[in-house]
Amino acid sequence: MTEFILTMAGIGKSFPGVRALADVSLSVRHGEIHAICGENGAGKSTLMKVLSGVYPHGSYDGEITFDGQRCEFGGIRDSERRGIVIIHQELALCPQLSVAENIFLGNEQASGGLIDWNRTNQRAGELLDRVGLRESAVTPVGELGVGKQQLVEIAKALSKKVRLLILDEPTAALGADDSAHLLDLLRGLRADGVTSVIVSHKLNEIMAIADSITVLRDGRTIETLDVAADTVTEDRIIAGMVGRDLEHRFPPHEPKIGAEALRIEDWTVHSPTRPDHAVVDRANLVLRRGEIVGLAGLMGAGRTELAMSVFGRSYGRDISGRLVKDGRPIEVRSVREAIANGIAYVTEDRKRYGLNLIEDVKRNISAVGLSRLARRGWVNENEEFQIAGRFRASMNIKVPTVNTLTGTLSGGNQQKVVLSKWIFTDPDVLILDEPTRGIDVGAKYEIYSIINRLADEGKAVLVISSELPELLGLCDRIYTLAAGRITGEVSREQATQERLMRHMTRNQEQNP
Amino acid sequence: MSGTASPATEQISGTLPRPREPRRFSFNPRQSGIYVAFALIVVLFSVLTGGTMLQPENISNIIVQNSYVLILAIGMILIIIAGHIDLSAGSVVAVTGAVSAVLMVNLDIPWLPALLITLVVGGLIGAWQGYWVAYFGIPAFIVTLAGMLVFRALTLTVLGNQGIGPFPDPIRTLSNGFTDGYLGNIGLGPLGGADLVSLLVGVLVVAGIAVSQWRARRGRLQYLQAVDPLPVFLLKTGGAGVVVLAVVVQLARFKNIPWVLVLLAALVLFYSALTTRAVFGRRIYAIGGNLQAATLSGVKVKSVVFWIFVNMGVLSALAGVIFAGRLNQAGPTAGTSFELDAIAAAFIGGAAVQGGVGKVVGAITGGLIMAVINNGMSLIGAPSEQVMLVKGLVLLAAVAYDIWTKRRGAAAR
Numbered sequence: 001m002t003e004f005i006l007t008m009a010g011i012g013k014s015f016p017g018v019r020a021l022a023d024v025s026l027s028v029r030h031g032e033i034h035a036i037c038g039e040n041g042a043g044k045s046t047l048m049k050v051l052s053g054v055y056p057h058g059s060y061d062g063e064i065t066f067d068g069q070r071c072e073f074g075g076i077r078d079s080e081r082r083g084i085v086i087i088h089q090e091l092a093l094c095p096q097l098s099v100a101e102n103i104f105l106g107n108e109q110a111s112g113g114l115i116d117w118n119r120t121n122q123r124a125g126e127l128l129d130r131v132g133l134r135e136s137a138v139t140p141v142g143e144l145g146v147g148k149q150q151l152v153e154i155a156k157a158l159s160k161k162v163r164l165l166i167l168d169e170p171t172a173a174l175g176a177d178d179s180a181h182l183l184d185l186l187r188g189l190r191a192d193g194v195t196s197v198i199v200s201h202k203l204n205e206i207m208a209i210a211d212s213i214t215v216l217r218d219g220r221t222i223e224t225l226d227v228a229a230d231t232v233t234e235d236r237i238i239a240g241m242v243g244r245d246l247e248h249r250f251p252p253h254e255p256k257i258g259a260e261a262l263r264i265e266d267w268t269v270h271s272p273t274r275p276d277h278a279v280v281d282r283a284n285l286v287l288r289r290g291e292i293v294g295l296a297g298l299m300g301a302g303r304t305e306l307a308m309s310v311f312g313r314s315y316g317r318d319i320s321g322r323l324v325k326d327g328r329p330i331e332v333r334s335v336r337e338a339i340a341n342g343i344a345y346v347t348e349d350r351k352r353y354g355l356n357l358i359e360d361v362k363r364n365i366s367a368v369g370l371s372r373l374a375r376r377g378w379v380n381e382n383e384e385f386q387i388a389g390r391f392r393a394s395m396n397i398k399v400p401t402v403n404t405l406t407g408t409l410s411g412g413n414q415q416k417v418v419l420s421k422w423i424f425t426d427p428d429v430l431i432l433d434e435p436t437r438g439i440d441v442g443a444k445y446e447i448y449s450i451i452n453r454l455a456d457e458g459k460a461v462l463v464i465s466s467e468l469p470e471l472l473g474l475c476d477r478i479y480t481l482a483a484g485r486i487t488g489e490v491s492r493e494q495a496t497q498e499r500l501m502r503h504m505t506r507n508q509e510q511n512p
Numbered sequence: 513m514s515g516t517a518s519p520a521t522e523q524i525s526g527t528l529p530r531p532r533e534p535r536r537f538s539f540n541p542r543q544s545g546i547y548v549a550f551a552l553i554v555v556l557f558s559v560l561t562g563g564t565m566l567q568p569e570n571i572s573n574i575i576v577q578n579s580y581v582l583i584l585a586i587g588m589i590l591i592i593i594a595g596h597i598d599l600s601a602g603s604v605v606a607v608t609g610a611v612s613a614v615l616m617v618n619l620d621i622p623w624l625p626a627l628l629i630t631l632v633v634g635g636l637i638g639a640w641q642g643y644w645v646a647y648f649g650i651p652a653f654i655v656t657l658a659g660m661l662v663f664r665a666l667t668l669t670v671l672g673n674q675g676i677g678p679f680p681d682p683i684r685t686l687s688n689g690f691t692d693g694y695l696g697n698i699g700l701g702p703l704g705g706a707d708l709v710s711l712l713v714g715v716l717v718v719a720g721i722a723v724s725q726w727r728a729r730r731g732r733l734q735y736l737q738a739v740d741p742l743p744v745f746l747l748k749t750g751g752a753g754v755v756v757l758a759v760v761v762q763l764a765r766f767k768n769i770p771w772v773l774v775l776l777a778a779l780v781l782f783y784s785a786l787t788t789r790a791v792f793g794r795r796i797y798a799i800g801g802n803l804q805a806a807t808l809s810g811v812k813v814k815s816v817v818f819w820i821f822v823n824m825g826v827l828s829a830l831a832g833v834i835f836a837g838r839l840n841q842a843g844p845t846a847g848t849s850f851e852l853d854a855i856a857a858a859f860i861g862g863a864a865v866q867g868g869v870g871k872v873v874g875a876i877t878g879g880l881i882m883a884v885i886n887n888g889m890s891l892i893g894a895p896s897e898q899v900m901l902v903k904g905l906v907l908l909a910a911v912a913y914d915i916w917t918k919r920r921g922a923a924a925r
Contacts, residue, residue: 311808312810314807314808334810335807335808335809335810336810336812338810339810345808347808352802352804352805353802353804353805353808354805354808355802355805356797356798356801356802356805356806356868357801357802358801358864358868358869359797359798359801359868363794363797366794367794367798367805367806367809367811368809368810370791370794371791374790374791377790377791377792378785378789378790378791379789379790379791379794381788381789382731382732382734382735382737385732385735385737386735389736401738403738421809
């Protein structure tokens with residue numbers, strides 16, 4: 001037996017149009033806590049899905065060896081049988097079922113086809129003791145807070161005789177106390193011989209708990225640091241995460257910055273599920289005409305929530321703050337009012353929120369500005385075809401005809417359709433949420449050119465992106481957001497990846 | 513029309529893609545399968561019934577006997593495209609039929625105001641259900657299941673256990689009657705005498721189809737859109753003309769054109785245009801295709817859903833009056849299971865269970881497929897349980913075919 005419980009060698013994984021993992025190697029020693037760091041989109045989650053069998057053997061390249069044996073998982077059940085359990089960022093619990101029922105879901109404590117409730121609840125109680133959760137096993141999970149639900153997930157993993165526990169951003173939604181408890185629990189499990197892989201953005205936590213740290217970037221392993229042997233600092237990790245030189249090509253752009261277009265003042269948004277939790281906390285932003293402004297933040301920082309709440313209160317509750325458009329205060333209570341005030345929002349998830357995939361290109365382009373093509377409620381379809389053809393040419397949408405269904409297009413072309421849809425409404429302010437997510441390099445360049453063109457036409461553009469080089473290459477000014485607060489505003493000249501990352505990883509405690 | 517459109521065309525023609533080579537005849541099995549199936553079923557039953565199927569009287573019967581389900585199918589397809597369902601249509605048919613009977617028979621209100629009041633009542637019923645679905649957020653399945661019980665109960669309350677009739681003549685004419693032979697008959701050689709007015713109407717309709725198709729084609733060409741090659745266009749338009757003319761000739765040989773056919777034709781034309789060309793219709797597809805995307809595109813989702821239920825209520829009331837007029841009395845069991853026929857028509861006609869897909873003409877064709885199966889099987893003397901069995905299997909097969917072609921299409925990508 002080697003010192004490693006898990007080795008993943010040369011892992012590659014492609015999606016249509018995107019190479020998510022190019023060449024990842026990961027070696028995890030017996031009984032250690034191994035942290036995986038990387039920017040959003042570096043390939044961490046994809047890697048964990050390959051490991052746990054969500055992406056079955058054959059759909060990726062490379063080799064996985066667990067406990068000295070080659071693994072060819074066909075699904076999650078295969079990996080769980082070997083003792084590999086993954087706890088996703090979005091918890092997979094049934095809120096109406098009790099703690100005990102959730103723990104033994106799919107693994108019911110039954111004899112002769114009938115569930116033995118005494119055994120179920122008793123064993124659940126033992127597991128809850130082990131994870132330090134003082135709740136009755138019959139409590140519905142929905143009545144517990146996120147931190148406690150996290151512990152239920154871990155109890156569930158322990159019930160499966162876990163040997164390798166994978167946690168994806170386990171503390172992202174937790175407060176300081178819950179986070180500390182969770183880290184203590186992981187140390188306890190390490191003492192019991194359970195190996196953990198933890199994917200996290202919070203570098204201070206990683207420093208506190210990890211034995212080894214593997215840094216991923218652009219779908220490749222950059223380095224693996226041994227915390228005991230190497231001198232590991234947060235700066236060293238950040239350098240590894242962002243270390244790519246700006247070899248990405250960005251179209252040259254000379255900004256012509258004009259008057260203030262939109263001012264967001266004291267913007268506070270509360271979570272619809274946790275009304276006491278401010279997802280966005282007293283944020284202030286200014287967008288000017290002709291300027292491309294970036295919004296940087298790690299996952300869970302509240303970027304999309306900020307954008308969607310501004311866009312006609314499409315997210316959140318108890319929203320407070322002011323919007324000032326062209327010097328005049330405006331009320332934006334619905335998407336229609338946002339559109340009427342010249343605000344456009346291009347979503348980060350175009351398939352779910354941006355496109356009607358079973359409809360063709362021209363009808364998607366006309367979806368928002370349809371009334372411009374209509375007289376007395378009747379659409380001029382020839383006009384619609386012509387407009388769509390014009391966008392197809394000017395945005396270089398690669399389709400046989402504008403009658404092609406959008407569901408069949410590549411990510412880059414889908415994104416051009418969504419952009420066309422919003423440009424057709426002739427907005428003054430465009431909020432672009434992850435405009436190049438899931439798009440190949442060539443199409444990214446085209447999207448950047450389009451964004452530059454929009455700014456040159458005098459529109460104010462806010463770009464939300466997880467890719468720091470993208471923000472550095474594209475934006476004239478960058479705000480950073482951490483835990484719902486604006487933690488920095490950096491001009492193009494001053495901006496470096498390290499500087500932004502430091503602002504973005506500021507925890508609340510460090511930022512009173 | 514060239515005067516207004518051409519400057520715009522010239523202005524941007526530089527950036528437009530070159531007109532594509534007109535495509536060879538292309539066959540989309542998912543969209544065209546339903547029409548082919550309909551033709552095959554008609555041929556099958558024509559052979560099985562030794563030609564009785566296509567006799568003048570029988571064609572007339574198929575139209576008159578199924579008009580109310582076809583009217584319901586038009587309203588139903590809009591609701592299904594939006595991703596909802598209406599289980600209450602049959603009960604609404606019954607209660608509105610009862611309302612119209614009370615107004616016209618018991619209260620002696622003239623037929624036209626009484627008809628309009630009934631349609632308003634139908635609209636209010638639709639508004640009631642639309643409110644719960646759109647604004648309160650209860651799934652349409654539940655709201656209309658409740659409506660199915662509630663409106664049947666109201667029917668029984670209004671009618672007690674007996675029917676109300678007879679209806680005034682104009683209503684009976686609308687449901688059961690035929691256009692008059694204003695110009696007398698004309699000899700058609702071996703086919704015998706036929707009504708001249710009906711034939712003229714038929715010729716006008718065919719001419720109308722030809723002209724509108726030709727103008728649409730011209731418009732598309734002007735905007736450099738791909739169109740069918742000329743022979744295929746002529747074949748399609750000519751084929752449609754021949755079918756329409758053949759049906760009209762047969763009707764003219766019997767008792768002329770049924771008034772419900774005139775009504776139905778007007779409804780199909782209007783709602784086809786509404787779904788394909790109106791902003792409101794486009795919103796329905798947007799909602800059914802991707803609710804979140806529609807919401808984030810500023811579509812007033814609640815309002816649209818509310819109004820399609822109001823629309824369904826009005827069409828149900830229309831069907832209710834026609835059904836009552838046809839039987840010449842409003843009965844407590846009227847409209848039982850009509851909603852299921854209308855839903856089946858929509859799905860056989862190519863609507864998708866998830867919403868976002870469907871056509872008015874498809875739903876009408878789906879309804880006609882079931883009508884022909886009903887009619888043909890009863891002509892050859894099949895018992896009603898066999899008819900039910902076949903209709904059930906046809907529904908299953910139609911949706912299975914739809915899912916199969918969709919899956920194959922996805923795999924081919």
